[in-house]
Amino acid sequence: MSAERSDPSAWPDGVARHVLGEVDSTNSEAQRLAPGLSQPTWILARRQTAARGRRGRAWVSPEGNFAATLVMRPNGDPAKAALRSFVAALALADALETVCGPGATITLKWPNDVLLNGGKVAGILLESAGAAGQVSHLAIGIGVNLIAAPPKDAVEEGALTPVSVQGETGIRIPPEEFLTYLAAAFARWEAQLTTYGFGPIRTAWLARAARLGQPIKARLPGETIEGTFETIAEDGELVLVTSQGKRHIPAADVFF
Numbered sequence: 175m176s177a178e179r180s181d182p183s184a185w186p187d188g189v190a191r192h193v194l195g196e197v198d199s200t201n202s203e204a205q206r207l208a209p210g211l212s213q214p215t216w217i218l219a220r221r222q223t224a225a226r227g228r229r230g231r232a233w234v235s236p237e238g239n240f241a242a243t244l245v246m247r248p249n250g251d252p253a254k255a256a257l258r259s260f261v262a263a264l265a266l267a268d269a270l271e272t273v274c275g276p277g278a279t280i281t282l283k284w285p286n287d288v289l290l291n292g293g294k295v296a297g298i299l300l301e302s303a304g305a306a307g308q309v310s311h312l313a314i315g316i317g318v319n320l321i322a323a324p325p326k327d328a329v330e331e332g333a334l335t336p337v338s339v340q341g342e343t344g345i346r347i348p349p350e351e352f353l354t355y356l357a358a359a360f361a362r363w364e365a366q367l368t369t370y371g372f373g374p375i376r377t378a379w380l381a382r383a384a385r386l387g388q389p390i391k392a393r394l395p396g397e398t399i400e401g402t403f404e405t406i407a408e409d410g411e412l413v414l415v416t417s418q419g420k421r422h423i424p425a426a427d428v429f430f
């Protein structure tokens with residue numbers, strides 16, 4: 175099932191936006207602002223001075239790239255809240271397809287990366303706050319290489335080559351304009367999640383998954399698991415078929 179199509183740049187009802195010149199990290203700003211926010215809010219920054227990526231890595235991106243965080247109060251437990259990373263990945267795929275056109279190949283890499291023509295173009299960093307098994311708010315941080323990508327030697331060995339929208343397609347889009355596509359797409363997929371649950375999100379994500387059915391490696395803190403990428407489970411876990419049987423993996427770095 176696919177999300178209903180409407181104007182891909184119409185700003186969604188009931189969602190706010192803040193545009194900042196400079197901030198340490200839009201995810202940090204989201205944590206600071208969250209207690210006072212009464213509606214889902216996109217925080218976009220033209221420059222970040224201390225942006226972070228997954229697993230404590232720094233995220234370096236020049237002005238002109240996209241850096242924003244959606245802060246929201248999701249219903250449900252932390253596991254359900256974490257499914258927003260799939261919602262964000264699908265929204266990014268839609269926005270990038272709209273911007274890049276049919277010549278570009280957009281795929282998704284579990285858990286949180288978006289690929290353009292096989293290179294990493296965007297990453298997602300989910301952070302939450304709360305107590306007693308409840309999520310008080312969720313910060314969905316998104317970085318997109320719109321005009322420039324880090325050099326290949328700036329990323330970990332074995333990681334995918336970073337690419338940018340401009341480098342791959344010649345298209346230049348300002349971050350504020352990209353946000354309108356992304357916010358509209360996120361609202362469509364979020365409505366699917368809240369109305370129908372994870373099923374349609376999972377199906378749509380799998381339809382765009384990179385290396386589905388192929389051998390991949392999942393690096394965990396104490397081990398690297400090699401296997402065939404069978405699917406993602408109903409809870410979003412990666413399912414690999416290994417020589418020792420099936421493994422469900424809740425969190426890892428994936429290498430092709």
Ligand SMILES: O=C(O)CCCC[C@@H]1SC[C@@H]2NC(=O)N[C@@H]21
Pocket residue numbers: 198199200201202222224225226227228229231233240241242243286296297298299315316317318
């Ligand atoms: O490691 C990754 O791939 C995730 C990168 C997430 C970067 C974005 S940029 C906007 C937001 N603010 C941050 O400090 N990080 C995220």
